[in-house]
Amino acid sequence: GQQLNQSPQSMFIQEGEDVSMNCTSSSIFNTWLWYKQDPGEGPVLLIALYKAGELTSNGRLTAQFGITRKDSFLNISASIPSDVGIYFCAGLWSGGYQKVTFGTGTKLQVIP
Amino acid sequence: EAQVTQNPRYLITVTGKKLTVTCSQNMNHEYMSWYRQDPGLGLRQIYYSMNVEVTDKGDVPEGYKVSRKEKRNFPLILESPSPNQTSLYFCASSSPYNEQFFGPGTRLTVL
Numbered sequence: 001g002q003q004l005n006q007s008p009q010s011m012f013i014q015e016g017e018d019v020s021m022n023c024t025s026s027s028i029f030n031t032w033l034w035y036k037q038d039p040g041e042g043p044v045l046l047i048a049l050y051k052a053g054e055l056t057s058n059g060r061l062t063a064q065f066g067i068t069r070k071d072s073f074l075n076i077s078a079s080i081p082s083d084v085g086i087y088f089c090a091g092l093w094s095g096g097y098q099k100v101t102f103g104t105g106t107k108l109q110v111i112p
Numbered sequence: 113e114a115q116v117t118q119n120p121r122y123l124i125t126v127t128g129k130k131l132t133v134t135c136s137q138n139m140n141h142e143y144m145s146w147y148r149q150d151p152g153l154g155l156r157q158i159y160y161s162m163n164v165e166v167t168d169k170g171d172v173p174e175g176y177k178v179s180r181k182e183k184r185n186f187p188l189i190l191e192s193p194s195p196n197q198t199s200l201y202f203c204a205s206s207s208p209y210n211e212q213f214f215g216p217g218t219r220l221t222v223l
Contacts, residue, residue, distance in 0.1 A: 100160075
């Protein structure tokens, strides 16, 4: 199946810093989703994007649906220790069916 | 409370011994799916279901079966498990707006 390239794979940042991660695809999607996964738990939805060019915020998180529909990015501002976890992007094409493809994840470590 | 539940949470079994992992959601969602998560490979979709009696293959369906006889339940069946199916499995259900809600996961080890 198709894959999403997510980068960076991992990052260490200082508390208070801003973080940026992105996903790119060889195919277009009509929905982009961003998730966070804590150890031993299932992914939790952070932000959903439904339109090319859309910019959506959820507290300190901001995500954008790329204009080409083949990419998306997630920014976290003023990171805090509880931001630690693995962040996944997911692309979805729901033209009569829902097949979801996930990125390989970005592992975020925040140094207090 | 809106949730997706999976059972069992942990399972150790042996090659060839049929097993079923159950999944249930209480949100009346039509769409449900199963994923496996492996280090370095992220989440890969095994099967999904658009509604009762409607299922389709995801990216890695080999060695798995599913059924959707009622809206709330979507069990994953491994008829003859093999060691390469050792993984962390997640069930998810999706709202009409494509927001997927995941279960807590089932860690399966096949010896």
